Amino acid sequence: MKIAHFCRSALRLLIVALVAGCAWHTPQQTGDVTEYLTQDGKTGLTGHVYVSDTSNPLAGAYVNVYPDTLSNLLGPSQFISSPTDEQGRYTIENVPPGTYYIVARKRQSGHPTGPLAPGDYYSQNERITAEVRAGKLARVDIPVVPMKAPMFFKKAVTDQRSDTGICGRLVDPQGQPVPGSFAIAYLDDDLKRAPDFASTLTDQQGRFVLYLPDGGEYYLAGRVHAWDMPRPGEPYGIYGSTEPEPLKVEKGSFIEEVEILMTPFSGEYKPGKSRRPAIGSGQEK
Structure with missing residues (x-):
């Protein structure tokens, strides 16, 4: 199947992004910056990491700075902080x-990198963005939550580009885009388990590109959060x-203009379960 104009444009933009150090998914909003501080002309970021439920500071956390979402904010980042102090x-x-995605993580192992x-x-689910301005420190306070279940994906979400895949949009019932989410693909119709492949995060128009390693039959879903089953009301x-x-x-081609309707999940949330809900019934399949 012939690759759609959008897919061709997306592929070209992704290649240019890798060369130029920017990305197709550059975040547009900058509302996560609390304030800008002047400190000896330094340029960068500062702030506190705290536990969302208690507002207690979190020591020993690392803050990662990503220029784009090609890796779904997983894996090595462009910048990483030293561990947060006792005040977080x-x-x-x-x-x-520039404008960046900001992620805070603390592993029980104490390591700055590795699977959660x-x-x-x-x-990660906060999808915090910040605009860094020359000669100023952007203050960004970051809430974190404990991981309650293993990461939803069996393996790291791939950001490797290929000549095979699916292009499309995630939309709500009014036809409006659902940005900051992703399409996921399965090799069979068992939607309870972790997916086999995932797209990069959708842009402000809800568009995604899902790269696949080979041709074949794939089952698709749309998700917002990656590590747990959907909560009531979650798209x-x-x-x-x-x-x-x-x-x-087909191998070497893209399916184009695939649209996935995102509606509020109405099933029961079970903490710690990375299983898929039943389709249409609101219960587990």
């Missing part, structure tokens, strides 16, 4: 002016009317 404070200097596990803290959707429908993707 961090500062990252020499960050060039139950009991670790992270802020969630599948490709298909009431049951998952497979999409056949």
Whole structure:
């Protein structure tokens, strides 16, 4: 199948982004900056990491700075802080002016990198963005929550580009885009388990590109959060009317203009369960 104009444009932009150090998914909003501080002409970020439920400062956390969402804010970042102090404070200097995604994590192991596990803290679902301005420190206070279940994905979300995949949009019932989310793909219709592949985060128009390693039949869903089953009211959707429908993707081509309707999840939330809800019934399949 011929690649759509959007897919071709997205591929070109992603290649240019890697060369130029920018990205197609550059965040547009900058409302997460509390204030700008002047400190000896330093440029970067500063603030506190705290536990969302208690507002207590979190010591030993690392703050990661990503220029884009190609890796779904997983894996190595462009900048990383030293561990936060007893008051949860961090500062990252020499960050060039620009708009970034900010993520805070604390692993029980004490390591600054590596997979997250139950009991670790992270802020990824907040999708915090900040605009760094020359000669100022952008103050960003970051709430974190404990990881209650293993990471939703069996393996790190891939950001590797290929010549095979699916392009489309995630939309709400009014046809409006659902940004900051992702499409996920399965090799079978068992939607209870962790997905096999995931797209990069959707942009402000709800668009996604899901790269696949090979042709075949894939079942699609749309998600907002990656590490747990949907909560009531959380946008969630599948490709298909009431049951998952497979999409056949030919090797070396893209299926275009796939749309997934995201509606509020009405099923029961079970803490610590990374299982899929039943389709249409609101119960587990």
